[in-house]
Amino acid sequence: MEKPKLIIDGKRCDGRAMDELRPLKVQAGVLNKADGSAYVEWGNNKILAAVYGPRECIPRHDASPYRAVIHCRYLMAPFSTLDEHGRSGPNRRSIEISKVLKEIFENVVMTEKFPKTAIDIFIEVLQADGGTRCAGVTAAAVALADAGIPMRDLPCAVASGKIDKEVAVDFGKLEDNYGDGDMPIAIAPRNGGILLLQLDGMFTKDELRKAVELAYGVLPKINALQVEALRTHYAVKKDELDFRGD
């Protein structure tokens, strides 16, 4: 395919401004059998995250007597894109993404409270449209909170990148494939600490700074949606809150 025009009259190919997010919907507690779960629709991304645990660590030799280990599996469904994906299970790409996502959550989950156990996170990409790892982080964070697992923060992520020397945030599939570089970034919104920063392509110092700034501009909006999803999941009970006696 020939490279499509990514910037038309100062707007992006889907009509967004450079600092504009795609429509984002977050929902908590969608699966019955998982300890915690979340569903995210972000542009055309459809992502399901499930969390189990803390539970007995399998395989046993992975367990640590000091903290819980986090197992993370990111997988794209075979039908998630136009090209076939992962019919034979995890591939090199998804193994890498699973690893970096695991490291994000190792930094926020209070693993030291659950020695000898494992916390299993499953991120299933049902439909992919660019920025799936960021959507996966956003979903998995909500799922972890829904499972009642203690965390220091609720991480969220977004990918910014470069299209024809212009820096923009929240890349879609076209921009991802034909743009000049993308940069997924995950943060802990409470103190703004960076949990993940990957970069694909060539950025100048200024472009990098701009890309990070754009991401920091939209991340609070993503975090607000995560918080809202968790609150509305329990909102039915919200009007009549009460504390039990002992």
Place this chain on the structure above:
Amino acid sequence: MTKIVVPGELLASTPQRVEFAFVEDGKTYSSVLGLFDEANLRLVPLEGTYMPTQYDIVVGVVDEVKFAGYNVDISSPYKGFLSARDSRFEYDLGDILSAKVREVDEVKNVNLEGARKLEGGEIVEISPAKVPRVIGKKNSMLDMIRAATRTEILVGKNGRIWIKGGNTALAARTILKIEKEAHTTGLTERISTLLKEEISR
């Protein structure tokens, strides 16, 4: 006033000792999804697995029979261990028992004592976070269910509830209803009317 808080949410701008919260840079933040009572500085989680604590009464299933004792599944990430030396009876694989947690060490080895075999009856499993609601203030809720359904009920802190005799089905249904509506006010009255209606039917 109580409100729903999420992990990382600010609870107080001064360092406070609140369960399930943590202090960073002199400020207190929530670590879990829970209900926070601002007046009493009390945080109650809405979800979570059972973490064994000393003196808890739990309902467990014998998982493994060993020479030295029994491994007991206590619906927690950790297995309970009941030493054969401390138990007056012998148990088989799959036996249901109630026991007290004697101690939990730093690597979460859970030692049980005072086991009693639970024979007959039924077991209902609920979320351990909702157990205090089933018991009620000074056992009020539990006593009410016991009296109305004429059942024998044993509530394990791990969320397993053993019911025997009387109207077991009604007791089980009531407990599941309490679990579902654990966060609403006036629950005791509603359960009381429900039980009266069901009994008079």
